[in-house]
Amino acid sequence: MVKTGKVKGIITLVMAAMLVFTGACGNSGTNSKNGATSGNSATTTPTENSVKLTGEIKVDGSSTVFPLTEAAAEEFRAEQPDVRVPVGVSGTGGGFKQFCAGEIAIADASRPIKEEEAAACTTNGVSFKELSVAYDGLSVVVSKENDFIDHLTVDELNKIFKTGSTVKTWNEVRDTWPAEPIVMFSPGADSGTYDYFNEAILHKEGIRNDTDTITFSEDDNSLVVGISGSKYGIGYFGFAYYEENQDKLKLVPIDGGKGPVSPTYDTIKDGTYAPLSRPLYIYVSDKELERKEVKEFVNFYINNIGKMAGEVGYVSLPDEKYKEEAAKIQ
Numbered sequence: 001m002v003k004t005g006k007v008k009g010i011i012t013l014v015m016a017a018m019l020v021f022t023g024a025c026g027n028s029g030t031n032s033k034n035g036a037t038s039g040n041s042a043t044t045t046p047t048e049n050s051v052k053l054t055g056e057i058k059v060d061g062s063s064t065v066f067p068l069t070e071a072a073a074e075e076f077r078a079e080q081p082d083v084r085v086p087v088g089v090s091g092t093g094g095g096f097k098q099f100c101a102g103e104i105a106i107a108d109a110s111r112p113i114k115e116e117e118a119a120a121c122t123t124n125g126v127s128f129k130e131l132s133v134a135y136d137g138l139s140v141v142v143s144k145e146n147d148f149i150d151h152l153t154v155d156e157l158n159k160i161f162k163t164g165s166t167v168k169t170w171n172e173v174r175d176t177w178p179a180e181p182i183v184m185f186s187p188g189a190d191s192g193t194y195d196y197f198n199e200a201i202l203h204k205e206g207i208r209n210d211t212d213t214i215t216f217s218e219d220d221n222s223l224v225v226g227i228s229g230s231k232y233g234i235g236y237f238g239f240a241y242y243e244e245n246q247d248k249l250k251l252v253p254i255d256g257g258k259g260p261v262s263p264t265y266d267t268i269k270d271g272t273y274a275p276l277s278r279p280l281y282i283y284v285s286d287k288e289l290e291r292k293e294v295k296e297f298v299n300f301y302i303n304n305i306g307k308m309a310g311e312v313g314y315v316s317l318p319d320e321k322y323k324e325e326a327a328k329i330q
Contacts, residue, residue, distance in 0.1 A: 053080050055293040060088035061095020061108030062192050063220050064238040065280050067312040068133055069108050072301040075308070079300070083293045091218045092192030093117075096283075102126055105288035106298070109281040110136065110192030110238070111199075127286040131298070131325045133305050135315040137239040137263030138196060138276040140252040145231040148177050151253040151260035154201055154275070160184065160234065161197075163206040168213065170232065178232075184214035185226045185235030191218055197236055200275040224248065239263050240313025269315045280314070284329075295329065302326045 059069055066089050073085035090098070092109045099107035100121040113121075113130065121128060140157070142149055148170070152160075156174065159167045160182060170177040186207055187194045198204055208214060217223055220241045227233045228248035242251055242263075253260035256274040267273035282301065288294045302325050306316035317325075 051292075052082060053293040053296060054082040055291065056084040056086070057106065057288075057294050057297055058086060058088075058104040059106040059108060059282075060090050060098050060104050061106075062092040062110040062280070063089045063187075063218065064110040064136060064191075064193055064240070065108035065133070065282065067240055068280065068305060068309065068314060069106075069282065069301070071308045071312050072297075072305055075304060076297050076300050080293070080296070083297065085297065089218070091188065091190035092195070093190035094218075096120075099128070099283060099285070100124055100126055102285070102287075105285055105291075105294050107283040109283055110278070111195050112281065113283060129284050129286065129289070129328050131282050131284065131302060131328060132279045132317060132321060133282055133301070133325075134280050134309040134317060135268050136278055136280050137268035137273050137315075138193060138200075138236055138278060139239045139242040139263050140234065140236045140254060140276075141227055141242055141249040142234050142252055143228055143231050144248060144250050146250055149234075149250075149252055151255055153255040154257070157201050157254070161186070161207050162202050163208045165208055180232045182213060183226075183230045183233040184208075185223045185233060186214060186216050187220070187223065187237060188216045188218045193237055196278055197276075200278075238313075239268065243313040265310070265315050279317075289329065298329055299326065302329065 059073070066087060069087050073087055076083070076085060087108075088095075088104075092107075092111055095104070095107040095109065096113060096117045097120075098104045100117055102124055140152060159165055159173050161184065167173060167182070169179050169181055171179045173182070186197075194207065198207060215226055217226075220237045223235050223237055224241060224245045227235045228245070234252075242249055251262055253262040254273070254276060255261070256276075258274075261267055261273050263273045263276065268277045271277050282298075284294070284298050289298065302322055306319070306322055309316040
C-alpha cells in the first residue's frame with residue numbers, strides 16, 4: 001500500500017508537470033510572424049496580419065459614396081485605432097482632381113472616371129484600381145406637401161431640367177397640374193450625381209442654369225432642406241439621402257418606358273429602376289496600396305461593405321462581385 005504522503009507528493013508533481021505542459025501549448029499557439037495568440041483570434045476579427053498599424057489615409061470625393069466610406073472607416077478604426085481615415089466631401093470631380101494630383105490615397109466616386117481625368121492621372125504618374133462597392137438608385141423627390149405629382153416620365157424630366165428648356169410652371173409639364181412656378185434643386189457640376197443625371201436623363205445636354213429657378217449645391221443636406229421647404233420644389237440625389245429624410249420628402253416614381261417604378265432595394269439591384277440605377281466606386285492609388293495601412297483598409301472595405309451597405313441606405317453587390325474586386329487588390 002502506498003502511503004498517503006507519497007500519493008500527495010505524486011499528485012503535486014503531476015499537476016506541476018501539467019501546468020508546464022499547458023503553458024508550453026499556449027506558447028505554441030502564438031503566431032511567430034506577428035505575436036498574436038490563437039486565443040485572441042477567437043474573440044476579435046484579425047486584420048491582415050493582426051499587426052497594429054499607424055498612419056493616415058486621406059479620402060475625398062462623392063457625397064453619395066461618403067456614408068459608405070465613413071461606415072467602413074469607423075469599423076476599421078475599431079481594429080486599427082492608430083490609423084486615421086479622414087473622409088472629405090468635395091464631390092466626385094473634386095475628389096478626382098485631388099486623386100490625380102497625388103494628394104489623396106482614395107477617391108470616392110458616384111460615376112466612372114472620365115477620360116480627361118484618367119489622362120491627368122497618367123500625366124502625374126498616378127496609376128489606380130477602380131473598385132465597385134455598392135449600388136445606388138438616384139432618387140427624384142418633391143416636398144411632402146406636393147399633392148399632384150404621382151410619377152414623372154423621362155421626357156417630363158427633360159422638360160423640367162434640360163438646358164434650353166423654357167418651361168417655368170408645372171402646368172407646362174402636364175396640363176392637369178397647377179400653374180405654379182417650378183423650383184428646382186440640383187447637385188453642383190462637380191458632383192457625380194449631376195453627371196449621372198445629365199447622362200442618363202438629359203443625354204449629356206446639360207442642366208439648365210436659370211438662376212431664378214434652380215439652386216445648385218454640393219451638400220445633399222442643403223438640397224433636402226430646400227426641396228422639403230418648397231411645395232413646388234423638385235430635386236434629385238442618392239437613395240440613401242431619401243431614406244434618411246423620407247419623413248420630409250415624397251419619392252417620385254420614374255417611367256423609363258415600361259411604366260412608373262420607384263427605387264427600392266430590389267428594383268435598384270435588379271436594374272428595373274431604369275435608367276437611374278447605378279454602381280458606386282472607390283478609386284485607389286497603386287502607389288498608396290504599397291503602404292500596409294492602405295492595403296489593409298481597402299481589403300477591409302471590400303470584404304465588409306456588403307454587410308454595411310443596407311445599414312446606410314445602399315444596395316450590396318453580389319458576393320461574387322466582391323470577390324472579383326478583392327482579387328484586384330491582391
